[in-house]
Amino acid sequence: MFSRIINVSDVRQTHRQTYLYRALRQTMICMVDFSSVYRGAPPWDIGRPQKEFVRLEGAGEIVGSVLDVGCGTGENALFLAVKGHVAWGVDFTPIAIEKARYKATERNLNVTFLTQNALELHTLGRTFDTVVDSGLFHVLDDEERPQFVNNLASVLNRYGTYFMLCFSELEPGSYGPRRVTQSDIRNAFDGTWHINYIRPAQMESRLQIDGIHAWLSSISKE
Numbered sequence: 001m002f003s004r005i006i007n008v009s010d011v012r013q014t015h016r017q018t019y020l021y022r023a024l025r026q027t028m029i030c031m032v033d034f035s036s037v038y039r040g041a042p043p044w045d046i047g048r049p050q051k052e053f054v055r056l057e058g059a060g061e062i063v064g065s066v067l068d069v070g071c072g073t074g075e076n077a078l079f080l081a082v083k084g085h086v087a088w089g090v091d092f093t094p095i096a097i098e099k100a101r102y103k104a105t106e107r108n109l110n111v112t113f114l115t116q117n118a119l120e121l122h123t124l125g126r127t128f129d130t131v132v133d134s135g136l137f138h139v140l141d142d143e144e145r146p147q148f149v150n151n152l153a154s155v156l157n158r159y160g161t162y163f164m165l166c167f168s169e170l171e172p173g174s175y176g177p178r179r180v181t182q183s184d185i186r187n188a189f190d191g192t193w194h195i196n197y198i199r200p201a202q203m204e205s206r207l208q209i210d211g212i213h214a215w216l217s218s219i220s221k222e
């Protein structure tokens with residue numbers, strides 16, 4: 001399954017601007033069937049929160065109510081609930097949400113997990129002080145990014161902050177999701193957003209012991 005993701009990236013390099021590319025990529029993205037991946041053990045599903053979010057919470061950067069977008073099986077949201085935050089997690093893959101709910105019950109934690117498309121966050125009908133994202137932004141294509149950013153604005157309180165961890169272009173090879181540059185992030189969040197920082201970071205994975213070159217971004221809604 002992961003090898004299909006590699007193919008998507010290769011196609012992107014070759015046919016970036018063409019309609020054929022877009023149609024083909026859309027089809028292939030559908031073939032990256034997250035439901036099937038979650039029946040096994042996804043490389044990103046490390047069974048604990050990403051250390052970057054643990055560090056952010058310890059530093060007091062994550063405040064108030066939190067939404068984890070593209071939460072997968074929920075480890076980051078569950079960790080933030082343990083730390084006393086009102087925590088919600090949304091993901092469009094039902095099996096991931098089932099697993100997240102199971103963990104919440106097992107650990108006796110009160111986290112709201114919903115099957116929800118991150119491109120339709122406005123339908124949630126509530127806002128949060130903080131949004132965290134580990135690995136969602138980098139799976140969105142060029143057309144989805146602005147839709148996502150608009151939806152993000154609809155669920156973040158004024159001056160609320162979005163923390164995003166994504167693959168960076170410094171990660172060698174072409175496996176996994178597309179690489180994201182600092183310019184990509186700045187372009188996606190121009191206008192009514194304030195970029196507090198974009199820092200080099202490590203994304204943990206079950207496959208790479210040393211972690212993956214990533215960017216950790218802190219972006220606030222003005």
Ligand SMILES: C[S@@+](CC[C@H](N)C(=O)[O-])C[C@H]1O[C@@H](n2cnc3c(N)ncnc32)[C@H](O)[C@@H]1O
Nearest residue numbers: 034044045070071072091092093117118134135
């Ligand atoms: C790389 S995984 C990361 C999962 C989780 N954040 C973690 O760290 O374990 C990306 C997640 O984004 C979800 N996803 C992708 N596109 C989405 C969308 N448009 N709306 C909601 N979830 C989406 C996938 O189902 C998957 O769980």
